[in-house]
Each structure stands twice: as C-alpha cells, then as structure tokens.
Amino acid sequence: MFQRWWLQYQLKRLVKNSKLNALQDHYQYLLSQLDSPISDIKLLALDIEMTGLDSKKDQMVSIGVIPIINAKIQPKLAQYKLIKIQGTVGQSAVIHGVLDRHLTNALPLQEVLQWLFEQCKDKVIVAHYASLDLQFLQQSLVGAEKQSFALFAIDTLLIDKKRELRKHQSLNTSSLRLNACRERYNLPIYNAHNALTDALACAELLLAQLSKMGGIDKVTLQQLLNKH
C-alpha cells in the first residue's frame, strides 16, 4: 500500500513540474494505470548500447525499442535508432557491434530523445537492468532541460533478483544477466548483441516472468514499477 501511495505522490509532482510535454503525458499515463493489470497496459521494452558504463562521461550509441500491446510483443512496431556521438565508439564496438562508420547517418542525441519520449507518452518502459539505461537518459535530460527528472520502469533484472533471493541466500550477479535469466524460463539464447535484439530478449523475458507470477492479467503495474 505504501508503494502505491509513494508512486502516486511522486508521479503527481512530476506531472506538475515537468516542462517537457511528452514526459508529462508519460507520467500521466503511469499515474492512470497504476492499478491496471499489465495485460491492459502498453509497454515499451527498451535497450541502449553505450560507449561505456559511466553515464557522466560515456555516450549512448543506439537505442532499440519494441512494444508489448495486448500482452503480445509487436515486432511490427519495433524501432532502432543510431545516435551521433562525439569522438569514437572505441573499444565498445566489440560489445555492441556498432562501428564509427555506421554512425555517419546517425541522428543527433536531442532528436532521438524527442522521438523516444514521444514513444513513451502512452507506454511504460521495460528494461533489463533499467537503472543503467535510465541513468543515461536522465543524464542527457540534464543537458537538455538543465534539470533532473525521476524516471520509472519495470526492471526484468530486479524481478528475477527478487525471485532468486527467495530461493537462494545469496546471488551470483552473473546469474542475473539477461541470457542467464532467459535460460531459467526456457527461452532461446540470442547471440547477436544489438540494442533491438536485447530489447526483444527483455520483452520476452518479462512475459515469461509475468506468467510465472500468476499471469499477465493478474499482476498490476504498481507491483512492478520502480523509480530510478
């Protein structure tokens, strides 16, 4: 009950204070859906590839999103954007496979952010290890709005962390990696490491997790939503 009240309080404040219209709509959507079962909500699974893990100095390279609507993943609505960076992707290319030459036609960061929040107007963000992705988004908002915002998401890593902690005393962090989690749900392993593939992998993982939690139509948004 406290969780619900606290979410509601913060979201209301954010709706009031937010200067970005799209973001305002996003908070409003979250607020209105807190009690809805996940099956009734539109979700946006998201993954961001970066040049490194430090949101203060590293940059976002690509974003992949794929919506879940009516409890089904919608590949048709999947999107993928490359982001212009300053300097070079350097060694990070080894991980995400995006090379500098791929970025010649990439979009400026501000444009991508606008597109992303437009997507989020009526959707809830889902990510695996959401705090990392959201930190980068928040950092870039600081640059644009000169003001920091809280962001909310359903984090598939946290869901599994809770589940695993109920079974085991301690956890090896590697057991919470995306593929490790997927294996527990009999989901296929995807080798390509790409923002869109990972967004799909995350979306599938969420559906699997929800079905283990009693069904996508039983779990409500406020049970899963976290502030980051």
Next chain:
Amino acid sequence: MDNSELQPIFDFMRRLAPFDSLHEQTIKKCCQELTISYYSKQQKLVNVDSDEPQLYIVRSGAFEVTTQQGELIDRVAEGEYFGFSGMLSGEKVVNQVHILEDALVYHLSAKMFDQLRANSHSFDRFFNQAFAKRLRNQGSLQHSHISTARITHIMSRDLTTITADATIHEAAQLMSKKRLSSLVVVNQDKLCGILTDRDLRNRVLAKGLGGDLLVEQIMTKEPTVIEPNALIFEAMLKMSENNIHHLPVVDQERPIAIITSTDLIRSQSSQPLLLIGQIERQNSLEALIQVSQKIPDLLHNLISSDAKAIEIGRILTSVTDSLTRRLIVLKQKQLGPAPMAFCWLAFGSQGRQDQMAGSDQDSALILEKTPSEQDKCYFKQLSEFVCSALNECGFPFCPGNIMAQNPQWQLTLQQWQQQFSKWVNTPQPSALLNATIFFDMRGIYGDLSLFTTLQTTVLNKTKGNDIFLAALSQNALQSTAPLGFFRSFVIERDGSEVKGIDLKHKGNALINDIVRTYALAAGIEEVNTSKRLESLIEKSKIDKEVAMNLLDAWEFIAHKRLTNQGQQFNNTQPVSNYILPDSLSSLVRHQLKDAFKVIHEAQGTIRLKFLRQF
C-alpha cells in the same frame, strides 16, 4: 538489412520449413507481422480463440493437442505448428492445446497465413492436409535415371506400319524409302506382327524366295511387346532375354512405336542390365558370389541417383530373380533335367518385387506330382544348392525357414491348394500371421503354369471371403504407425516414446498388409503393392484418393528408408531399417508424420470395411 528488423526472429523463421521456401522479402514480412507470446506450464491450457484463428509457431517449449475427450492427436515442439487445421478446414477449433513445457510462441494471423498459401504453392502444400498434394511431384523424386526412365521418354512417335496382306516387295520399298530396319505389321490397327531386316535376309533372300510373298508369310507373329509405361531397363531385359533387337510399343493392343536396341544403347548403358548380363554369363558359384558383391554398389548408385524407391525395388528384385534362375540352371547342368515339371516360387519382398538391402530369401517349390524317393533326392540337392548359394551371395536364409530347401515347402500343386484352403477356410489370425507372406507369391523359374493355376485357385478362394478377410484385416491392424516425432523421440499412438523408428515394420509393411487385404478381397493377381493399388483403382475396388495417398506414403517412407540405408552404407555402418528422428529435417519430419497419418486412416478404413468395426 533494415535496422528495425529483428535478427533472432528472422534467423529462426528462414530456417523453418515451409517458410524456408519463401522469398527473403516474404519471410521478413512474416517476421514483421507476427506477434509473440509466452505460455507457462502453470496455465495448463492455451486459450485458443476460435473466432480469431491464427497459426501458432512454437519457438521454444512443447505442447500437446488432444480432443476434448483427451485423446492424443499431436505433440508439438520447437519448430512445429498448431492451429492451422481450423484455418484450412474453416471449422471451429474444438481441440485442446495443453502446455507441456514453458513456451515462446509466434502467432501469424489467419489473413497472413491465407495470403502465404495463396502466393506460395509449396507453403500451401505444406499445410494442406491433402497428403497426396503434398508429397507428389517432390523435386527430389523427379530426377530421371537410365534405370528408372520410361519407354515413353525415348520412343519416337512416328510409327510406320504395313498391313499383313502387303507384299514383301512393298515392305522392302517402304523400309528402304524411310530408312527403317523394321516395320510393324497391323491388321485393322491392331498389332499382328513385326518384319525386320533380318527376316528379309534370313527368311526371304537366303532361301531364294521372291518379293511377291505376302508380309504375313514372313513376319514374326505375336512378337514380344512392351508398354509405354515400362522402364527402359525392362525393355533391355526383354531384348536380352529373347535375343531380339526390336520391340513394338503397344498401348491397349494398338502399336504406337517401335524401339530398337540402338535406341536403348543411345540412352546410355545400364548398370543393372550389365550386372544381370554378367550373372547370366557366369558358370560357377564362386563367380556368381563375386558378381553379387556388386549388388550393394548397384543399390547405392540407384539411391544416389535418386531413383524412385518403387523402381529400385523392381530393379533389385530383377537381379535376385536372375541370380536365382542362373543358380537353378547351373545346378541342373550338373544334376540333369528335373524328373518332373516344377516351379520355383518367391514369396514376401521378392514376390512383391520390393526387395531392398538385406532382404532374406522366401521361396518354395511346386511339384507337378507326388515325388518318388529318387525325385525327392533330386529336388533336395537342387534346392539346397540354390538356397545356400543365395545365402552366400548376400541373401540370408529365411529365419522362419520358408525356403525351397525345406521339404515342408516342396509340395505338389494339389498339396499347395490344400494348404491354401486351410489358411483361407479356417483362418486363425495367429496362424495366418505367419502365412501372409505366402499370399505375395510369384513364379520365378520352371513351369509357370503351375504357379498360375495355384494363384487362380487361391484368388478364387479369397475373393469376397468375409471370414478370411476379417482375419487378414485383424492381422493388418496388429501394428500401428507412430503418431509422429517429438524432439528426439518417436511418439507411438498410445503416447509412449521410443528412440527411433523401424521404417519397414512401422511403415511399408503396414501398407503392404492393407493393400494385400484389398487385393485378395478383389481377387487381383498382382502382388507388387503399387501394381495392386493401380489394379484396385482400375477395378474401382478402392477409393482412388485413399489408394493414391497410400502409394505416395509407401514411396515416401521407402525412399526415406533407402536414403537412410545409403547413409549407413556410406558411413560403413550396418544397414538397417531403423531411423532416428534427430537425423531428419523439420520438413521430412512433417512429411513422415503425414505418411503415418495416411496409414492410420487406411487402417481405420479396413477396420470398417472388413471387420465391420466402428
């Protein structure tokens, strides 16, 4: 590749039959159009919305499809489908889908499914339940090979004929004008003889006769002929056996072409025929054993040339027949002529002309009359020599001892007739079970009229004999084809799982049993399963579609069995009828499953027809 495409979905779909046969752009479109859900075992049942049918593509996990009464219909695992039957039949789905393992499933809308079926024949064929459509015209079975090519492919259509009352002079003029080495002689469009260069030379000129003789005085009457559908290989065999060089091709008594040995040579030399020729030239057992070591190579070559299984069976059996005949002739050279007329019979696979690798021998003798002790001694020496020679040539002894060397199966015509009467008139299913192979019999050597007399009496007894046919059907229903595959297992109809499948006993043999029942019921003389089916269709004794489906299923399973044996041979493994589902592509799994379904349905039909069971 567009950035918004989802590589893992595309990678999965493009390898999945029948999507793998679609254009890349179409596969990409499918990947875009599908939606993805997860089904947890805890949910137990898939909530199938019959108002919004869709194709369920299993990406991971496993399901079981049952009727509402809980009868198992199908098990579906990764790379397989459910939900399409309703879309094909247009009927509402009443089957239940149980979730056996947590599963990730792709859904494709009915609209998209129908569109794909409309645009791709192979896609439609894959999902269409009409099995016949699915397997017929399979690319892999269409290759033509010398041994399996047919007369129609090499014969020329412009036939020159002459009437029997024409003079030799006129015939010679016609042949000279048209540069022909032979003429077909007709009487009111029907074939009545053949006149060749050689006839003019030997029967006219050499004898100093004149050109005013009539053709009918010189021609060869009732010449050996061949049907347009016969194999080229069979034409070669006929020419070589009869030492002739011209064969009129006859379609329902009307001559339509003539083929010459030159035509045949031109269409390449034939390996099976060479082998048979070699067999016919050998004069010792040792030499025959040596020649028969080439039979596995012949089989292997036929398999790798992708010949139809039905034809491979016919070719291999021809080789066995020649070998048997040659052995009898060799022994008779030593023993002297037989003390009475006899006929060497073949049963089982040799009888049906569907021998494959490792077939054992099933044979017997029909004797003209009761043998004296001396006669018995003659046939004992003859049959023991032939049977053990065949064993040494690679055709193992029959474990059930159904062999000509067994005195129990050296019977007079009358005793054979009594023996068959016993089987037919007082059928006990268990006794009949061991006797079914006797009903697939063929005369191989000797006085073939003994065989035809026996066959006629047997068929007269079986035709329309309800009690016998019921017992025979009961035997044909003792074993069932598997339901299909599940991961690395084969699923039997009772739901049990086995590691692999015996394609002979769980496939071809079941079809042979079904078809034999129909054939004996209708009194049909043919023993080869495909010829029995053709004859049954012709006489309207079987539903044509059922027959065509059985024919396709037989060919498909036999072909699979042969290619499996070919692989075993290549890997120098022992050759067997056993196949592991792991080694099959998803398309072959689907097709085999359908072939099994055809068998299952045909078994249901004979249960209804001959056992009156519902």
